[in-house]
Amino acid sequence: MTGPEPVALTTQDWLDALAGNGVSLQVIGDGYSNMDWQWLQQWAGILAQQRPVGIRHWGEAEDMTYNLPIVLSGGDGPALTVWSASRTESTIADARERLDRFQGEANDPNAVLISLGQASEGEDVAAEMDALLDELPDVPVLLTIAPEGLYSPGVGDDLSSWAEENSARVALIDLRDTGIIDPSAEEWALTFHTTLTDSAEQEG
Numbered sequence: 001m002t003g004p005e006p007v008a009l010t011t012q013d014w015l016d017a018l019a020g021n022g023v024s025l026q027v028i029g030d031g032y033s034n035m036d037w038q039w040l041q042q043w044a045g046i047l048a049q050q051r052p053v054g055i056r057h058w059g060e061a062e063d064m065t066y067n068l069p070i071v072l073s074g075g076d077g078p079a080l081t082v083w084s085a086s087r088t089e090s091t092i093a094d095a096r097e098r099l100d101r102f103q104g105e106a107n108d109p110n111a112v113l114i115s116l117g118q119a120s121e122g123e124d125v126a127a128e129m130d131a132l133l134d135e136l137p138d139v140p141v142l143l144t145i146a147p148e149g150l151y152s153p154g155v156g157d158d159l160s161s162w163a164e165e166n167s168a169r170v171a172l173i174d175l176r177d178t179g180i181i182d183p184s185a186e187e188w189a190l191t192f193h194t195t196l197t198d199s200a201e202q203e204g
Helices: 011-017 039-047 092-097 099-105 125-135 155-165 185-203
Strands: 023-029 053-057 070-073 080-086 111-115 141-145 170-174
Touching: 011 141, 011 170, 011 185, 023 099, 039 053, 039 070, 039 080, 039 185, 080 099, 092 099, 092 125, 125 155, 141 155, 155 170, 170 185
Parallel strands: 023 080, 023 111, 053 080, 111 141, 141 170
Antiparallel strands: 053 070
């Protein structure tokens, strides 16, 4: 006799985890999100229109800790800190091997965002994502897949299949479904934000 199916994590669950004051978002990413002009900081800037937001990028030169915070907005409201552990050409295995370092300062994140796949050609995506997930804190996780054409063939499909198999802990935003191709950082950020918001509204 089997038990009930586990309840899938929703994008609204993930957003709810970021709704409080003094919350932290741990981002694990690659070379598509590691610079201050790329989509991740542009998306954080969208959030900063509604609440105080700061972002700290991983210091890739020393590869030991985060750079000083960039304050995107201040004032009243529930403050959010984004810890962007994104590295150029990072594989999933690379991210897992550095996870202790990534989480050294970003203790007790309220949610995790994973944006990997740039350098995952030839990786056993499902096995490496399983290993990464096993070492993450027990908080809502959102996996986002980059727009069409930015990963090697098969990587996006492998990530999507893995997310479906782990839906009790992982929500998915697949930007391949949006139709944007070769977007600017601003277009990528806005598409991610809109898709995330729309997904949460549809779940409601």
